[in-house]
Amino acid sequence: MRERLADVRLLLGVGWRIDRRLTVSFLGTMFLVSIGQIIRALWFKLVIDAIVDRDLRAAALWGGVLAVSDAARSWGRVHSQMAKQDVHDKSMHFFQAESMRLAGGAPTIEHHEHAEHIDRLAVFRGSFSQLATALGNVVEGMNAVVRAVVMFALLATIHPVLVLLPLFALPSLWTARIAQRISHEGAMAAASRSRMGDHLWTLLTTPGPVKEVRVFGVERGLRERDRAAWADVTRIQTRARTRSGAVNTAGWFVFGVGYVATVATIAALAIDGRATVGDVLLGVVLAGQVNWQVTSTAALVGSMTQTFQAVAQYRWLTNFAAARRREGGALPVPDRLRGGIRLDDVSFTYPGTDAVALDHVSLDLPAGSVVALVGENGAGKTTVTKLLTGLYHPTSGEVVVDGTRLADHDLDEWRAAVAVGFQDFVKFELLAREVVAVGDLPRLDDDAAVSRALERSGSTDIPDTLPQGLETQLGKLFEGGVDLSGGQWQKLALGRAMMRDAPLLLVLDEPTAALDAPSEHALFQRYAANARAIGESTGTVTVLVSHRFSTVRMADRIVVLDGGRIREAGTHDELVALGGLYAELYELQAQAYR
């Protein structure tokens, strides 16, 4: 209960932060609607009693009050509905921006690679609409309480025993919970069939998959499966809804008995002369409202449950982010590397797994050198690049930059001095210029810098193939967007890695997998020259991960990783002479060119 109150406080606080005038007017108009609904019965009774007393003035007065009250309620309803949507939109944005800051602000990325955290984040991602309606639900909940109090008070004015009427409504609260559970189970049971339907729909209606669907002639087969999946979802859900509706109705019937008893009691009181005609009317109308009130409260309880779940997700993310706020590290990053970067007895295990990704690895990356990491899938190459860029902290051991622990440096500053081309690079659906320039945000609009980066990455041909050159929207998501081939996307990603002019560390993780042979060849000729040129002035360390030995052999030093350990290290010639794993893999590839 205390948690719930804290949630309510949190949500009202959000309302206060996003727009206090709006929030206040939302609360006010909602209140007007709620009270108007209940109090109407009282005016109604007073009109009837005045008529029975043949008191024209009183009848006209209460009739007028009733009219004004009804109109005010209608007015309040329109205003509160509009305010509710305004609040919805504003809180939606508040939660979106907050979650960007929270999830994106954590310095490391374990929450993006740890299965359990990925799932929780995905759930959270799906709860924005819940959070956006949360404030509205809470306000409605508060109003339900107010309505209940007013209603009890009015019923008690007829006869104290009538306060017992809501007791008849208790079973319907209980059945509402059961009904809620039944619909929830129905939704869960239908979820995987529903997911299957979405999958099949995608296969049949989107450009990529549809080629293969056509050529293999499986349209019919997929459509039949889709029809079956759709029918299954309908069947499961209809059944669940029917059952939950029946359970709800049973609860309401219990209340119906109480209702008839109430009306009969008041009628009996009236015959005894202990209640007026107006009281009978008040009873009929109010008791009907009790029923409605209980129904809507039950529905509200359902959506409040979801609301609080969504708030719980938000709190989880908040706490998660707070726990990962950067610790230590404020030393400035040097302008240039003198000694180099060193992995000092580094071990690493991915959070949530047992497998050791790196096992006591010590590795020197001298300033100005090009070091290639080689090894089969899962050998630990990419893990090394993640530790070097501070995306993870080593489980044990240290990354050392020019003799100082990386952990003692300011992480943001370090990253500003690093440039990376990832294997699983992002296909940013932005303008072509932005796709490259985000590699160095301060120069987002610097066309000259973008051109230089494209030149370095051998991608100068790409703007010419685009209808609006560098100002072309890329991707398929947005109107006018041009989708690129895998190789073209990769060239732009490489351009992004080349945006920073003189990084201290440049990591190229499989940067040319999708490029054709001439592009790759040209690229590395140019790159090698450039890497050494900037290496001389700033001591840039280049780390290269590749499966292509034509690329690898030009490195100053080649490190062969195997199962999280360094298996061999040396120059190309040394490793070939050694006749180990490197020599074997190299020979395999070289055969193609003899």
Added chain:
Amino acid sequence: MARGEIATGRLALLRTLPLAGPARLSALVVLLLTGALLPAAFAAATGFLVASVPDAVAGGFDSDAGRTLATAVAAVGAVLLLERLIWPATEVVRYAAGRRIDGALREQILGALERPEGIAHIEDPSLQDRLGLLKGGLFGTVGSAAVAAATIVSRYVQALAAVAIVAWFNAGLGLLVFAIIVVIRRRWHRAFGELADAIIGNGAELRRVSYTVDLAITPPAAKELRVFGLLGWLVARAEHYWDIAIARPFEIRRRLRASANVELALLGGCYLLTFVVVTRAAVDDGLSLGVVAAILQAEFTVAELISPSTDDFATPAGIAALGAIRSVVADADAAPPRTGTHDAAGMPAREITFEAVTFSYPGSDRAVVAGLDLTIAAGDSVALVGLNGAGKTTLVKLLTGLYRPTSGRILVDGVPMPDLDMSSWRRQVGVIFQDFVHYDLSLRDNVASPASDRPVDDGAVDRALAMAGAAAVAEAQANGWDTVLSRQYEGGAELSGGQWQRIALARALYAVETGSRVLVLDEPTANLDVRAEAELFDAFLEWTAGATSILISHRFSTVRRAGRIVVLADGRILEDGSHDELLAAGGRYAAMFRAQAEQFADGPAGDGRVPDA
């Protein structure tokens, strides 16, 4: 959306109701109508009850009046219980009917998309925008909108019943109340149309917001976001697009509030008039208490009716979605249908010929294929090499009839492609596309492809798995071939990129095993490492024995094994010959190959610098 559009659109929505099937539709109509009459019935029963109290007070419990009172109490209770019964039943029927309608429309769309011979209508970028409207999102689907439209009709019935009670007392007053209801409701409808337009119209901005938010909070961009320090920029961007997206809905709602003030003042005046007239009639002219109570209760019903409901929001979005469906179906019907009748079984027996084939994608001037002449003899093994964007994948699309050439023609054994029965021709071709499909289905279906008209040949699956080097992958699965290849399903398994590549290879080889005569491999080893690639291609000739094979790759290690290599540039053939012939010719292929080979040249790598080519 203009008022006229809403009117015709609502009619179009109502016309989809029969798709729910006769049983659901009649249940819906009966429940909605009964539900619509109950509030008036409650008002009448309340009046009856109030009217019978004074006599009962005079006569006591055991008089006729007392029994009438008891009947009245029972009547009020019965109406209330009936309402409680009808409401949940209506909810269930609304859901079931809406689902049925959506299911029927879904089949209409998929059926229409399937009819044309090619896929140009599916690759049309606007298709995704239109299909996006169908998902319903904020307002629900077409089916739920159709049901909502029916509910709105029933609300008018409800209003008429309430008005009838007022009109029974005073026809003029009844008419006035009804007129005000109609005026206010019409304005609401227009406003909702505008709001829905605004919300549908800002879809592009909302998509941008949602894309930007995802960049910050989902895994794919996590690394670059941090390394390049993009968070602040992304937040500002999301804010920017959000502000654009919500500006119009906010403005519309602001105006709505202002105009609602006027209309509701009008309504208040009408109430005031009614109540004064009624109470006067009661006090001065002895109008029955029951009638007074019934009228006051009926006015309450009216107040409920004029307020906007979720149904009002659902209809305009449903109208837009229905329009989208109609245009998707119309576009598909306008595309060339499957007309060829020549059975392609056993083809190609001689050759496949491209004759002066030129092709540009719809809406583009750039010729991806430009005057291509190419003959592939049956049983040959041909590799296509080219620079990125040289139209290799487009050739596969042309060969499989997914697109027709802009000019020129393609012949199989001398039969022009449009004359071929496309289904039978496609059955002759087994393809592994670069972006092959990951079916969320069983491993068996992933190899045999989920066709419905051909039984799965387990023997062929077994052979295909073995050839593709995927037998070990299959054996490792808990449920063997029945394992669903996606973690999203219970008992499902997730495969790595390399494992998927082998499954896709097995799929193409299964097609060959079960009768396909042409094998097309588009970058089949992109996800495999050196060792795996070498192993696979040692078996390449074995797979392709007897079949015609077309191999697309930029890896020389792969390409050189083909008997014939065709080098493409700018949409036409640059060089054509065996590996040795092309090397001897000293053209583009030779230059590309030597550039690579030089980097593997024996001898000291020396300082590691790349030798100048």
